[in-house]
Amino acid sequence: MARRKRGWRFELRKEGGEYVLEKYVYDQETGAWRLEGVYRGADADRVALTCPKCGAAATSFAMFLGKHIYLVHGGGGVKHKWHLHKADPLWLEYVSRLRALTVEVDDKLRAAIMDAIPAVKDEEARKILEAIAKARAIKIRVRNP
Known part of the structure; x- marks a missing residue:
């Protein structure tokens, strides 16, 4: 029994500092790859970096x-x-x-965060800033350069 091909594939290129992603879908009837769409920037991230399941x-x-x-x-x-x-x-x-970016929370950053907390009106954002001020380091997931 022949192995079935995966139903999609990507081609990536860079144009003017921006990523351009082409998504191809395999057509079982014709046995050929067909271009489904061309995506740029955040749309390329949404398509390529999303779980197919x-x-x-x-x-x-x-x-x-x-x-x-x-x-x-x-x-x-x-x-x-x-x-x-x-x-x-x-x-x-x-x-x-x-990749995750690790930021060390030193005294200078901690003081800047503490100065900014009174100006924040949203309660959840205030709690997050207070937690960051207490931490030694924080990890930030970076998606866009």
């Missing part, structure tokens, strides 16, 4: 044998991993934006 955003990426890029997300008791593309420099640059 449940629609959640990818939180990190993994390499398999140094040849393939897999995207991963977890949370809510569900963890999915899916193949994105073969590894090449442009794709690695694209997915490296998923």
Whole structure:
């Protein structure tokens, strides 16, 4: 029995500092790839970095044998991993934006946050700022450069 092809694939290029993503869908009847759409910027992130099984955003990426890029997300008791593309420099640059940025909270940053807290009117935002001020370091997930 012949192995069935995956139903979609992506092509990525960079135009003027912006990522352009082309999504192709495999047509079983004709046996050919058909262009489904061209996406730029945030739309490209929405299409490429979204889990095909449940629609959640990818939180990190993994390499398999140094040849393939897999995207991963977890949370809510569900963890999915899916193949994105073969590894090449442009794709690695694209997915490296998923890495978490760790910011050390030093005295200068803590003082700036404490000065900003009284001006914040939203109670939830105020609690978040107070928690950041008490922390030693925070991790921020960066999606866009």
